[in-house]
Amino acid sequence: MSLLAVGSVALDSVETPFGRREEVLGGSGTYFSTSASFFGPVRLVAVVGEDFPEEHVAFLRARGVDLSGLSRVPGRTFRWTGRYEFDLNQAHTLDTQLNVFADFRPELPEPFRDSSHVFLGNIDPDLQRRVLDQVRTPRFVAADTMNFWIGAKRASLLEMLKRVDLLFVNDAEVRQLAGEHNVVRAAQAVLGFGPAAVVVKRGEYGALFFSGEEVFAASAYPLPELFDPTGAGDSFAGGFMGYLARAGSLDPAVMRRAIVVGGVLASYAVERFSLERLRSLTTDEIRSRYGEFRRLTHFEDLEVDILGGDGTRD
């Protein structure tokens, strides 16, 4: 199995009630491939400018990310500036400078074209399709998107959806995409657009997975310390896809584990700013928190005689 990701590599400036960071490593491709790298190598297609610090390149390479698809072109790297209030579920974008990302035309190195698993990060659906055109026979394709593309590029997005196996969206996006407020019905409607599965990300509340008749509700890990939600969704997708590529199966039980692994990576990512927590993360910690997720959510069958209202409780 081989995992390909396309997305942004950015320099983020982030302010939360707990502090601020200037021009730190960010971007969907970065969070995704770092999170996925705990399960095996990742092939990244992205673009940076001349100003992109070499230390970040070295970090990704050391994580086992194949950077032969990372273009360094004249100009400045994509920059995002955002702020979070105490309600960390909601990012407030203060400034977006696309810079070299504005002209990003993903080109896959020849060895990337045989990738079995593909993650299309949140970019223009035209570009997502362009990436798919270059992959020969992908076994599993997942895509992310956002409100902007749902509004501005709906036709292209719907074409893209016909070619993906799974879509990652948040509550608001699945409602917007389906034109339906109820999340269950909205997800079912999106399944009708093409993907065999939809993951609805709900921030601190976890995620819902829909595929055919299958529904899986994954709780988020209740964190007493949550510093910076930037990259949570891409870390989730990275853990999910990294695990899935490594597991080499699409069985329902494997998909469930993949979602929990995604939650594990997202829960660690938000504990510190930028990639700080993921840099020090160990496989033992991933395994440990996965176990905590099980203890957090599991419960036993109901007793046989507990119901019936025979009125003889005393």
Added chain:
Amino acid sequence: MSLLAVGSVALDSVETPFGRREEVLGGSGTYFSTSASFFGPVRLVAVVGEDFPEEHVAFLRARGVDLSGLSRVPGRTFRWTGRYEFDLNQAHTLDTQLNVFADFRPELPEPFRDSSHVFLGNIDPDLQRRVLDQVRTPRFVAADTMNFWIGAKRASLLEMLKRVDLLFVNDAEVRQLAGEHNVVRAAQAVLGFGPAAVVVKRGEYGALFFSGEEVFAASAYPLPELFDPTGAGDSFAGGFMGYLARAGSLDPAVMRRAIVVGGVLASYAVERFSLERLRSLTTDEIRSRYGEFRRLTHFEDLEVDILGGDGTRD
């Protein structure tokens, strides 16, 4: 075991995007005791006016609710009028007429004073304490409250909390009560006020249970049809306490099952207006949805060799 509940019995007028109902049966005591009645008899202490329809009394009696603590006094029954938008998590109160509820001074009939399990519905904390003064040696006391009492009667509420085993609150309330935005830290702070356990209700996202080091995250059931969230919290508490009183244990595994049972009752309650769905609910349906909650949330252990990044995924 014997279960006592104090709360409101009301006539609700409710409007949601899916329809409206005028002066239908409502109130925290009503939803609670109906939900709890699936597990055994319930003793209800409440007040209604002369205008309260006899058919509602007959319904509660038929459900096994002991109404010897239901006072019928001169005046009109408590009325609440509310509206929900598409975001059904948020009730908009249009009108509250306390009527006879304004002078409610709960008096327990002598046979109620030996109750082992007590639920203090969302009423003035002075009255919640007055109820507790009348119960001789309760084994397990749970209380509900709301933003109004947290603001207006904080000192009395804190006194009450010293005497309860479990507090039901929603996200916003636990934050307000603790003066802390992070829900995990807020719940831990509330545990410091007295209760051995806190259940944080999160509407369509489920509930979090905190007790000592124990944390349990229960998902809500993703409903494609959700008509009227009125009474969801009290139905949750009713299922929880009814099950707990019947189970006769406070083991952690029993508490987890109680929370899921609460979620089952709440999920049915919101499927129709007022008590409509609970009226037709069967024990088989409760058992069936409990099983669906398990299928919805359970997942297997991680494979032993899935992590390690040995780079040999292909």
